[in-house]
Amino acid sequence: MTLGFDALPGNDALKASLRTALDRRFPQAVLLSGPDGSGKSALAQALAAALLCTGPAPRPCGACASCHKISHGTHPDLIVVDEGEGEIKVETARRIRDEAAVLPNDGDRKVFIILHADRMNPSAQNALLKVLEEPPRYVFFLLASSQPGALLQTIRSRCTAYQLAPPSTAQLPDDPALLESARAFLRALTTGDEYGMLLGANGFSKLAKAPFREAMSLLQAAVRDAALSLAGTQPLVPSLAAETRALAGALTADKLIALYDHLALLSRRAEGNASAPIQCAVLAAGAYSICHPPRSHSRRAGNRNGGTHI
Numbered sequence: 001m002t003l004g005f006d007a008l009p010g011n012d013a014l015k016a017s018l019r020t021a022l023d024r025r026f027p028q029a030v031l032l033s034g035p036d037g038s039g040k041s042a043l044a045q046a047l048a049a050a051l052l053c054t055g056p057a058p059r060p061c062g063a064c065a066s067c068h069k070i071s072h073g074t075h076p077d078l079i080v081v082d083e084g085e086g087e088i089k090v091e092t093a094r095r096i097r098d099e100a101a102v103l104p105n106d107g108d109r110k111v112f113i114i115l116h117a118d119r120m121n122p123s124a125q126n127a128l129l130k131v132l133e134e135p136p137r138y139v140f141f142l143l144a145s146s147q148p149g150a151l152l153q154t155i156r157s158r159c160t161a162y163q164l165a166p167p168s169t170a171q172l173p174d175d176p177a178l179l180e181s182a183r184a185f186l187r188a189l190t191t192g193d194e195y196g197m198l199l200g201a202n203g204f205s206k207l208a209k210a211p212f213r214e215a216m217s218l219l220q221a222a223v224r225d226a227a228l229s230l231a232g233t234q235p236l237v238p239s240l241a242a243e244t245r246a247l248a249g250a251l252t253a254d255k256l257i258a259l260y261d262h263l264a265l266l267s268r269r270a271e272g273n274a275s276a277p278i279q280c281a282v283l284a285a286g287a288y289s290i291c292h293p294p295r296s297h298s299r300r301a302g303n304r305n306g307g308t309h310i
């Protein structure tokens with residue numbers, strides 16, 4: 001595992017402001033938000049390492065006993081809550097609260113990372129409120145979420161928020177076969193060619209979990225480029241610029257946003273055990289019904305109530 005902020009590409013302004021905060025008085029409750037694949041987990045690990053590091057600045061030094069334990073996942077004062085797709089229940093929040101009341105084992109600080117923090121149900125969020133509000137002086141909470149809006153306002157207001165940028169081109173796959181599938185898929189989206197969408201999506205069907213998520217990130221970045229193309233924003237995927245421009249001309253902003261959310265959902269499902277071929281069918285079917293709902297499609301002009309809207 002790479003410690004430190006270099007593990008996270010891009011986000012230079014954010015990293016600079018976090019370094020400054022680390023040198024001064026770091027907030028005890030932090031909310032890291034950003035889309036899937038933007039590096040929230042890596043950043044939380046780097047921050048935890050920096051907070052617990054006992055070596056010389058710049059921290060994390062990567063060489064002290066604390067840094068060693070963190071990179072081996074054995075630091076007793078770093079507690080990571082990661083329920084993945086599952087709900088974070090009130091029992092877990094109570095355990096966090098109880099654990100926060102116990103003094104650190106090794107040094108003078110204790111760090112809790114709560115990944116997918118928006119998966120805390122309301123009871124869990126309420127159970128955590130008080131300790132977030134008045135944490136023991138040695139405790140730091142790092143919450144990460146791709147949907148911070150799903151957190152209670154009371155939780156959000158107790159955290160200092162840091163926003164990560166979407167995955168940069170540096171993290172996006174540049175495999176020519178993947179790019180070609182993405183290109184075919186985007187072209188089919190633009191023209192409303194349902195079969196073409198299936199064929200394009202099928203190009204991702206043999207991918208393992210991690211590359212599948214990367215492929216979804218690539219498509220997400222392309223859709224984001226389409227949505228922002230009129231604003232003159234620098235594209236994340238210049239190699240798909242022609243396709244994203246055409247897509248921007250064919251779809252409304254609402255549809256592009258719905259498409260972006262659909263891709264984010266597939267990316268999250270890929271963290272579980274969803275099979276890639278089924279995910280690809282869902283990708284094509286969902287994208288088709290978002291972009292070309294039956295009532296606006298000439299072949300199905302008579303079927304005004306049919307079709308699935310995601």
Ligand SMILES: [Zn+2]
Pocket residue numbers: 053054055056059060061062063064065066067
């Ligand atoms: Zn260190």
